[in-house]
Amino acid sequence: xxxxxxxxxxxxxxxxxxxxxxxxxxxxxxxxxxxxxxxxxxxxxxxxxxxxxxxxxxxxxxxxxxxxxxxxxxxxxxxxxxxxxxxxxxxxxxxxxxxxxxxxxxxxxxxxxxxxxxxxxxxxxxxxxxxxxxxxxxxxxxxxxxxxxxxxxxxxxxxxxxxxxxxxxxxxxxxxxxxxxxxxxxxxxxxxxxxxxxxxxxxxxxxxx
Numbered sequence: 384x385x386x387x388x389x390x391x392x393x394x395x396x397x398x399x400x401x402x403x404x405x406x407x408x409x410x411x412x413x414x415x416x417x418x419x420x421x422x423x424x425x426x427x428x429x430x431x432x433x434x435x436x437x438x439x440x441x442x443x444x445x446x447x448x449x450x451x452x453x454x455x456x457x458x459x460x461x462x463x464x465x466x467x468x469x470x471x472x473x474x475x476x477x478x479x480x481x482x483x484x485x486x487x488x489x490x491x492x493x494x495x496x497x498x499x500x501x502x503x504x505x506x507x508x509x510x511x512x513x514x515x516x517x518x519x520x521x522x523x524x525x526x527x528x529x530x531x532x533x534x535x536x537x538x539x540x541x542x543x544x545x546x547x548x549x550x551x552x553x554x555x556x557x558x559x560x561x562x563x564x565x566x567x568x569x570x571x572x573x574x575x576x577x578x579x580x581x582x583x584x585x586x587x588x589x590x591x592x
Contacts, residue, residue: 396483401438410437435473486592488538490530510554523557530588
């Protein structure tokens with residue numbers, strides 16, 4: 384069963400993960416997609432993106448939602464028609480959603496050494512830029528950093544946000560289960576606790592406001 388895991392959290396919050404090991408045709412089975420979703424699907428070129436999109440709908444179906452329960456606001460942020468907050472992510476072999484009464488953001492990323500080539504483009508944080516750890520730890524730390532910024536980007540109601548300039552992460556170790564990150568926009572600064580997990584060769588970051 385590709386339904387991988389449920390993580391139950393405080394404040395009526397749950398995370399659901401789907402391990403993507405099916406072909407596209409299998410993921411489409413028993414899914415009823417809206418016209419909007421069907422049109423989006425037709426325009427997708429990447430097989431990985433298509434599978435992730437469908438796996439998210441499989442997760443919704445698994446927990447008694449339908450594709451028509453999901454809509455997007457003017458910022459492109461997903462919402463549920465019953466008033467619950469939702470955040471969505473998928474990366475290669477996993478898809479995940481977080482549903483809560485509170486505002487939330489989530490991101491899952493595959494650990495990949497390619498991210499090391501872009502450190503200076505993504506981060507101002509010295510502890511990431513100047514990491515002296517071994518290569519595997521550096522990849523994990525940097526991938527967590529990217530996932531943290533993605534999760535926060537999904538939480539805040541802004542489009543014009545620079546991951547490098549507006550979001551900063553306080554130093555943390557790869558074996559820690561949380562960290563603190565700050566978002567500063569228009570001279571207003573807010574701090575958030577980001578929760579961290581490692582799942583197989585992936586990192587998961589999520590924030591609950």
